Amino acid sequence: xxxxxxxxxxxxxxxxxxxxxxxxxxxxxxxxxxxxxxxxxxxxxxxxxxxxxxxxxxxxxxxxxxxxxxxxxxxxxxxxxxxxxxxxxxxxxxxxxxxxxxxxxxxxxxxxxxxxxxxxxxxxxxxxxxxxxxxxxxxxxxxxxxxxxxxxxxxxxxxxxxxxxxxxxxxxxxxxxxxxxxxxxxxxxxxxxxxxxxxxxxxxxxxxxxxxxxxxxxxxxxxxxxxxxxxxxxxxxxxxxxxxxxxxxxxxxxxxxxxxxxxxxxxxxxxxxxxxxxxxxxxxxxxxxxxxxxxxxxxxxxxxxxxxxxxxxxxxxxxxxxxxxxxxxxxxxxxxxxxxxxx
Amino acid sequence: xxxxxxxxxxxxxxxxxxxxxxxxxxxxxxxxxxxxxxxxxxxxxxxxxxxxxxxxxxxxxxxxxxxxxxxxxxxxxxxxxxxxxxxxxxxxxxxxxxxxxxxxxxxxxxxxxxxxxxxxxxxxxxxxxxxxxxxxxxxxxxxxxxxxxxxxxxxxxxxxxxxxxxxxxxxxxxxxxxxxxxxxxxxxxxxxxxxxxxxxxxxxxxxxxxxxxxxxxxxxxxxxxxxxxxxxxxxxxxxxxxxxxxxxxxxxxxxxxxxxxxxxxxxxxxxxxxxxxxxxxxxxxxxxxxxxxxxxxxxxxxxxxxxxxxxxxxxxxxxxxxxxxxxxxxxxxxxxxxxxxxxxxxxxxxxxxxxxxxxxxxxxxxxxxxxxxxxxxxxxxxxxx
Numbered sequence: 205x206x207x208x209x210x211x212x213x214x215x216x217x218x219x220x221x222x223x224x225x226x227x228x229x230x231x232x233x234x235x236x237x238x239x240x241x242x243x244x245x246x247x248x249x250x251x252x253x254x255x256x257x258x259x260x261x262x263x264x265x266x267x268x269x270x271x272x273x274x275x276x277x278x279x280x281x282x283x284x285x286x287x288x289x290x291x292x293x294x295x296x297x298x299x300x301x302x303x304x305x306x307x308x309x310x311x312x313x314x315x316x317x318x319x320x321x322x323x324x325x326x327x328x329x330x331x332x333x334x335x336x337x338x339x340x341x342x343x344x345x346x347x348x349x350x351x352x353x354x355x356x357x358x359x360x361x362x363x364x365x366x367x368x369x370x371x372x373x374x375x376x377x378x379x380x381x382x383x384x385x386x387x388x389x390x391x392x393x394x395x396x397x398x399x400x401x402x403x404x405x406x407x408x409x410x411x412x413x414x415x416x417x418x419x420x421x422x423x424x425x426x427x428x429x430x431x432x433x434x435x436x437x438x439x440x441x442x443x444x445x446x447x448x449x450x451x452x453x454x455x456x457x458x459x460x461x462x463x464x465x466x467x468x469x470x471x472x473x474x475x476x477x478x479x480x481x482x483x484x485x486x487x488x489x490x491x492x493x494x495x496x497x498x499x500x501x502x503x504x505x506x507x508x509x510x511x512x513x514x515x516x517x518x519x520x521x522x523x524x525x526x527x528x529x530x531x532x533x534x535x536x537x538x539x540x541x542x543x544x545x546x547x
Numbered sequence: 548x549x550x551x552x553x554x555x556x557x558x559x560x561x562x563x564x565x566x567x568x569x570x571x572x573x574x575x576x577x578x579x580x581x582x583x584x585x586x587x588x589x590x591x592x593x594x595x596x597x598x599x600x601x602x603x604x605x606x607x608x609x610x611x612x613x614x615x616x617x618x619x620x621x622x623x624x625x626x627x628x629x630x631x632x633x634x635x636x637x638x639x640x641x642x643x644x645x646x647x648x649x650x651x652x653x654x655x656x657x658x659x660x661x662x663x664x665x666x667x668x669x670x671x672x673x674x675x676x677x678x679x680x681x682x683x684x685x686x687x688x689x690x691x692x693x694x695x696x697x698x699x700x701x702x703x704x705x706x707x708x709x710x711x712x713x714x715x716x717x718x719x720x721x722x723x724x725x726x727x728x729x730x731x732x733x734x735x736x737x738x739x740x741x742x743x744x745x746x747x748x749x750x751x752x753x754x755x756x757x758x759x760x761x762x763x764x765x766x767x768x769x770x771x772x773x774x775x776x777x778x779x780x781x782x783x784x785x786x787x788x789x790x791x792x793x794x795x796x797x798x799x800x801x802x803x804x805x806x807x808x809x810x811x812x813x814x815x816x817x818x819x820x821x822x823x824x825x826x827x828x829x830x831x832x833x834x835x836x837x838x839x840x841x842x843x844x845x846x847x848x849x850x851x852x853x854x855x856x857x858x859x860x861x862x863x864x865x866x867x868x869x870x871x872x873x874x875x876x877x878x879x880x881x882x883x884x885x886x887x888x889x890x891x892x893x894x895x896x897x898x899x900x901x902x903x904x905x906x907x908x909x910x911x912x913x914x915x916x917x918x919x920x921x922x923x924x925x926x927x928x929x930x931x932x
Binding site: 246247248249250253254255256257258259283284285286287288290291294295297298300386390393409412413414415416417418523524525 | 619620627628629646647649650653654655658716718776779780781783784786791871872873874876880883884885886887888889890892893894896897
């Protein structure tokens with residue numbers, strides 16, 4: 205109920221805001237002030253967290269940097285606003301941030317009622333289960349979990365998905381709910397419940413802090429779709445296009461084998477597709493159409509690498525998380541990442 | 548000729564005899580303090596057992612088994628967890644605190660500009676210490692410097708943008724720095740505001756009284772989280788597009804308003820404890836309202852409620868951790884934020900970080916509490932028990 209009221213107030217305020225600022229172009233404003241104001245998570249392993257020097261790093265942070273690189277040719281021209289789950293939407297609506305790149309699930313309500321546009325999906329996530337294989341030996345599927353006690357964080361879509369899943373499969377469960385992610389995990393680790401559930405990316409991050417990570421297995425079932433992506437305000441198509449194509453360009457760069465290391469060489473490539481993407485064709489105006497320079501893709505790749513490089517550095521083999529590409533593999537390599545062509 | 552006086556007057560004290568053996572030594576001390584009754588004996592034994600159970604593992608975890616140096620999570624994780632420690636190892640990961648200490652203190656304040664924070668901190672100590680030591684003269688000037696001049700200097704130094712200092716916007720501030728700034732402003736604003744509100748609430752002028760009562764009751768009626776949340780999330784939506792108030796400023800104003808309302812009630816408690824005779828006495832001397840309050844009533848009232856005031860200060864200091872729910876990182880916030888750094892994610896990291904933060908808070912709060920006890924004893928002129 206409270207949520208409904210809040211949503212109502214937010215959307216009313218959003219509409220009022222849209223009406224007032226429909227004419228202001230975010231891209232022009234960003235160019236004028238000289239940096240992108242980017243909303244990120246206050247801390248989520250692999251997606252956005254400060255490193256030892258206090259710089260923001262992570263997979264979501266790379267999207268911010270890529271957008272800045274496309275506009276300014278410099279990935280460091282970003283100012284970060286750490287936002288909590290509750291704050292993130294008002295921060296975007298009120299214009300405090302230009303872009304929200306904060307592991308936000310693309311849902312219909314957010315896209316329509318709240319007045320946002322999702323500029324694509326940079327990570328296909330989904331809710332999964334982790335169990336202690338020693339305690340529950342023989343369990344290989346979530347469908348065998350009837351009667352189990354489940355540690356879950358309260359007030360999240362995770363809790364609702366859990367209820368839906370068990371109801372749909374006519375199974376019983378005992379939820380053990382906690383306010384904070386750390387508490388939830390600590391309770392699971394100390395054996396207060398049989399099952400721990402959160403988004404799969406979170407399950408991998410959680411394994412790092414378990415006492416005996418090898419005892420725990422992630423079950424194969426994914427019970428929800430959580431497509432995470434960068435979000436912009438509705439009503440500014442130019443900005444929306446730029447963010448959308450920045451993400452697409454990262455994916456296309458991976459398809460074409462353009463990496464941080466070889467991007468300068470690739471410019472001399474004679475493959476038409478690569479020449480087109482890197483703005484090397486005579487009279488190329490792909491960048492101009494987006495309102496940025498022709499070497500925008502070159503700048504993006506130089507700043508953060510292609511999609512695969514960013515993924516491996518922050519979430520995959522180059523990071524302690526060691527998340528497999530899975531669904532987030534290119535469409536021609538068994539995943540569902542698919543970017544429309546630049547032409 | 549002098550008459551002989553046989554009466555004996557002793558000119559020196561007799562040498563004191565040692566107390567009986569049963570009333571001295573360790574045995575006696577133990578008997579009176581630890582085993583004076585059956586209940587006491589049982590409690591003592593239980594207490595000792597509990598201490599024996601707790602202290603050795605605690606010392607072991609905190610110091611003996613702790614990992615003091617390292618560059619990433621492998622140093623604080625066991626082999627199964629992907630680290631270098633043997634199986635079953637458990638100890639504090641001080642390497643994590645060491646690696647992140649700068650962030651815990653300065654947040655993301657630029658490296659090259661951190662001398663400005665250090666300078667402000669040094670100024671603060673230089674001005675605060677003499678104010679706290681009763682013997683040092685010129686308290687008035689000192690207070691003026693600390694509460695009026697210092698905040699202005701600190702503001703320009705920290706924010707920059709003047710005199711060739713680069714501008715450092717507040718989202719980059721964090722850690723201990725935010726905790727101290729928010730609580731310093733909260734504490735130094737809440738006492739004067741609280742006094743004014745408390746006097747206003749007891750005023751005979753209906754408008755003043757109503758305004759003060761309404762303010763105090765409204766603020767006391769909502770939790771601090773709501774005030775902060777309102778200031779951070781809802782306020783921007785009501786302001787015209789493009790108007791932007793600094794988030795730190797909004798939080799500080801929220802905290803100060805909140806603390807003032809509570810402080811007003813503490814002070815009012817003191818005012819009510821002053822007998823009517825004091826008011827009438829002051830009136831009969833022909834003192835004006837200001838003189839009466841300043842010279843007679845408030846010194847007595849405030850002295851009475853020092854414990855209450857300090858409790859408020861300590862509470863406020865700890866309440867500043869709530870700013871982390873609006874995406875600002877005070878000491879606790881930046882410690883918790885760093886739990887999410889995958890480079891350091893281990894089973895030991897969160898506990899170590901929290902122990903560290905707890906220790907810092909304890910040092911500050913215990914310091915304030917000890918000082919208030921000292922002050923109470925000094926000012927205790929008529930109510931000694």
